[in-house]
Amino acid sequence: MPDFEFDSGEASMTSLQPIPMVRVRTFTTPHVLEMVQGPDAPRTFELTGDRLIVGRAVTCDIRVPLGEMSRQHMRLDRHQGGFRAVDLDSSNGLYLNEIRVKSAVLRDNDVLQLGDVAFVYHEGTT
Amino acid sequence: MSFLVRFWGVRGSIPTPGRTTKRIGGNTSCVDVRWGDELFICDAGTGIRELGSELMASAAGPLTAHFFFSHMHWDHIQGFPFFTPVYLPQNTFHVHSPVRGDDAFHKLLSGQMESRYFPVAFRDLSAKILPQDMDGTRKEIAGVRVTCFEQRHPGTSWAWSFERDGVKVVYATDNEIDLTLPDPAAVERDPQQFRRVPPGFVQFCRDADLLIADGQYSDAEYPKKVGWGHTRATTLVDLAIAADVKQLALFHHDPLRGDADVDAMVSVCRERAARFGHGTFIFAAREGLELRIDGRR
Ligand SMILES: [Zn+2]
Ligand SMILES: [Zn+2]
Numbered sequence: 486m487p488d489f490e491f492d493s494g495e496a497s498m499t500s501l502q503p504i505p506m507v508r509v510r511t512f513t514t515p516h517v518l519e520m521v522q523g524p525d526a527p528r529t530f531e532l533t534g535d536r537l538i539v540g541r542a543v544t545c546d547i548r549v550p551l552g553e554m555s556r557q558h559m560r561l562d563r564h565q566g567g568f569r570a571v572d573l574d575s576s577n578g579l580y581l582n583e584i585r586v587k588s589a590v591l592r593d594n595d596v597l598q599l600g601d602v603a604f605v606y607h608e609g610t611t
Numbered sequence: 612m613s614f615l616v617r618f619w620g621v622r623g624s625i626p627t628p629g630r631t632t633k634r635i636g637g638n639t640s641c642v643d644v645r646w647g648d649e650l651f652i653c654d655a656g657t658g659i660r661e662l663g664s665e666l667m668a669s670a671a672g673p674l675t676a677h678f679f680f681s682h683m684h685w686d687h688i689q690g691f692p693f694f695t696p697v698y699l700p701q702n703t704f705h706v707h708s709p710v711r712g713d714d715a716f717h718k719l720l721s722g723q724m725e726s727r728y729f730p731v732a733f734r735d736l737s738a739k740i741l742p743q744d745m746d747g748t749r750k751e752i753a754g755v756r757v758t759c760f761e762q763r764h765p766g767t768s769w770a771w772s773f774e775r776d777g778v779k780v781v782y783a784t785d786n787e788i789d790l791t792l793p794d795p796a797a798v799e800r801d802p803q804q805f806r807r808v809p810p811g812f813v814q815f816c817r818d819a820d821l822l823i824a825d826g827q828y829s830d831a832e833y834p835k836k837v838g839w840g841h842t843r844a845t846t847l848v849d850l851a852i853a854a855d856v857k858q859l860a861l862f863h864h865d866p867l868r869g870d871a872d873v874d875a876m877v878s879v880c881r882e883r884a885a886r887f888g889h890g891t892f893i894f895a896a897r898e899g900l901e902l903r904i905d906g907r908r
Contacts, residue, residue, distance in 0.1 A: 569899070583894070587615060590899025592634040 514609040516568060518561075523549055523602035535563040539599065540573070553577050553600030566611050567591055575599070614773065614780050614904040615645045616821060620658020621896040623785075623827050623841065623863035624686050631869035636898025639686035640863060642823060644773050644780055649753045650676040651773060653782040653823075655720075658898065659690035666696050673701035677743075677752060679759075680706070681784050682768035683719040691720060692729050702738040709745050709759040709769045717742035760815040762786035764840040772815060777906040781816050784825040784863045788812070788842040788850060789833065798846070802830050805887060806849040816854035821904045823896060824850075825863040829876060832865075848880045852889040858904075860896040 516532040518539075530547050537546040540558040555575035561568045571588040572579035580598040581589045589595070593608035620638030627637040639656030652659070655678065666674060674696055681687055696702045706717045717740070721733035733740075749758040760770040763786060770783035789795055791809050798806060816822055826844030828836055833843045844861055851859040861880065864873055873895045880893045 572903075581900070584892075584900070585902070586900060587903040588901040595634075 513611055516609040516611075517607040518547065518597075519605045519607060520549075521596075521603050521605050524551065532561060532568060537561045538573075540575075549599075549602050551600060551602065554602065558599050559597070561591075564590055567608060568606070570597060570606075612647060612776060613906075614775075614778055614821075615901060616780060616823075616904055617643050617645075617662070617901045618658075618860075618896045618898055619643065619662045620654075620656040620690070621862055621864055621898055622656075622686075622866060623825070624866050626657050627866045631871075634870040634897065635864060635873050635895060638898060639689065640681070640784060641690060642782060642862075642896075644782070646753070646755050646773075646775055649755060650674075651752075651755070651757075652676055652678050653771060654679075654681055654687040654784070655691040655694060656686050656688070657690040657693075660693040660695075661898075663694040663696055670696070673703070674699075675703045676705070678704055678706045678716075679757070679769075679771045679782070680716050680720075681762075681770070681782070682764060682766060683716065684766070684785065687785070688720060688723055692724055692731060697736045697738045697740065700737040704738055704740045705743045706740060707743045707745065707750075707757070709748070709761070711744050711746060713744050714742035758815070760812060762812075763788070763790050765838070768840070770812075770815060772819070778904055779819045779821075779906075780904055781819040781822045781824070783816065783822065785840055786825050786842060787838070787840050788846050790837070792846070798830075798843070799834065802845070803886075805852075806846050808846070808850040808853055813850065813853045816850060816856060818855055818857075820857045820906060821860065821902065822851055822854070822856045822858070823860045823862045826861045826876070826880070827863050827865050829879070844876055844880050845883055848883045848891075848893065849887075851891045851893070852884060852887055856891050858892045858894070858902075860894060862896045864895070 518530045520526045520528045538557050538560050539547040540556050541550055541554040542556040557573045558575040559579050560571045560573055569590045577600045578585050582596050591606045595606045597604045619641040622637055622639050626639055638658035640654040641656045641658035642653040643662055644651040708714055708716045724733040754775055756774045758772045762768045762770055768785040772781045788808055792806055824847050825841050826847040827841035828843050830843055830845055877895050884891055
């Protein structure tokens with residue numbers, strides 16, 4: 486004897502209550518820069534704030550004390566819910582997936598190279 | 612000084628939003644080329660909407676820009692009515708036609724805004740939108756030498772070259788180079804063989820520091836698309852080699868091509884260039900990319 490029954494009748498629509506949007510839980514995770522090559526790699530940096538500087542100087546938000554890094558090498562600007570990377574006229578340039586760029590809107594799994602240091606950008610959910 | 616080049620739309624034929632095209636982008640053709648304060652806009656596909664927003668956010672005063680259209684197919688003009696700076700009276704836009712005494716591009720651009728197609732009439736755009744022609748195939752705008760070249764495309768299309776201080780950027784989309792080869796059938800007999808692009812176009816692209824060009828089809832796809840006006844990416848590679856191009860941006864990506872397919876196309880092209888022993892750097896144009904192009908001399 487099954488402990489359920491097939492319902493052969495029409496479903497009653499009158500009792501159906503829509504779930505209000507406010508009760509939908511949303512999960513957010515931050516955008517992350519993962520250093521995959523460089524001092525103490527792998528390391529991850531959560532990208533909080535609207536503007537971050539990556540470079541050799543002590544004042545940088547993400548500091549990488551290596552000679553081939555410029556003092557201020559790259560800026561990350563919040564852009565349309567994600568980030569845009571901007572080369573700060575660094576001597577060794579900014580490379581996105583092997584392309585030397587002045588700036589780039591970042592997408593999930595993009596690889597950024599600054600001198601010998603490489604980061605992977607992981608898009609969070611916002 | 613150098614050229615700054617930004618990609619706002621890199622897709623061919625029709626916009627392709629969606630998950631599979633998220634990295635490369637789904638907007639149709641629009642590229643801007645800047646030298647100092649001079650702004651040159653190549654095509655006005657749907658990508659130009661975003662350029663308009665950027666210009667609105669950053670412009671301190673009146674804006675002047677020069678439009679260079681490859682041709683007037685939809686995917687190259689459809690964004691124009693959504694380019695917000697054309698609605699401001701202080702702005703001036705020059706629409707350059709490649710032919711002397713010709714204002715056809717200006718006329719066709721306004722034509723797409725005729726009332727049954729669009730709610731705002733062209734004459735109601737507040738900015739000054741002025742037709743300009745070419746005195747021959749070259750002109751100089753604020754020290755930048757602009758030249759054009761007639762390409763092979765249904766209804767014709769034009770490539771544009773921007774040069775200053777030994778730095779050269781070429782925008783050459785919607786061009787079926789394969790049909791201009793001396794023996795097009797030879798490619799199918801032996802796809803591996805180097806393809807000799809006619810010298811006129813090679814010369815036009817000669818020593819470009821950046822060539823942005825249509826390489827829409829793979830070798831497998833092309834035979835079914837002959838006459839549609841686009842090139843095998845591999846033929847484009849051979850052109851870049853012959854012209855000694857420094858960087859080649861594959862452009863006008865096929866609407867059916869997802870991000871991974873574009874990557875595969877780049878790999879095929881890089882292998883081909885390497886096989887011919889040429890160091891041209893090949894990559895896929897993608898939205899939101901800005902390049903600084905310096906000379907090599
Ligand atoms: Zn097109
Ligand atoms: Zn076309």
